[in-house]
Amino acid sequence: MEYVARQFNIPQLAGLSQKQMEVHLGLYQGYVKHVNLIRSQITELKESETDTYVISELRRRFSFEFDGMRMHEYYFEQFESGAQSHADDSALTTAAIEKYGSWDAFIEHVKEVAGTRGIGWVIVYYDPAGRTLHTVFVGDHELGQLAGLPIILAVDLWEHAYMVDYLPAEKMSYVDAFLNNVNWSVVERRMLEEVV
Ligand SMILES: [Fe+2]
Secondary structure, three states, rough: OOOOOOOOOOOOOOOOOHHHHHHHHHHHHHHHHHHHHHHHHHHHHHHHOHHHHHHHHHHHHHHHHHHHHHHHHHHOOOOOOOOOOOOOOOOOOOOOOOOOOOHHHHHHHHHHOOOOOOOOOEEEEEEEEOEEEEEEEOOOOEEOOOOOOOEEEEEEOHHHOOOOOOOOOHHHHHHHHHHHOOHHHHHHHHHHHHOO
């Protein structure tokens, strides 16, 4: 099989231009291409039984390309059908209040973690075993992911996510714009799939 780049139904966003989204979607498509490429290269090299070091390096790079693809799918999905606020009685809201004290405190915490220096992601996971949320900074796309935990919210903090519209020093303005455009029903649906 080959992976195929997904299409996303993203309306005009406030504070994030169409050009910004086009550039970013193009980059996502590059990850899909490279996931397929790296898989076929490993297969070809295995068949020719040539350079073990080349195969080893390709294997090490696979998680970068794969997570680059998958994380962007989480990201763009969150804009689909336009901004929608969270429901006061959703499982997500309940878990956020339980962990952080209030919805606003949860959002403030996401922003605080987003202020971490370096490129990567803020990821909010739900841990079904602990019945709690974890808000984590992940470097690149793959460094520091929590094993097996479902991803509830994904905030892209690579500079390519905002530098069409914002300067590097304006990263937090981008984070505000991102949060203002989230369709929280998408995030709530991900959460519901995990809460039994
Ligand atoms: Fe990105």
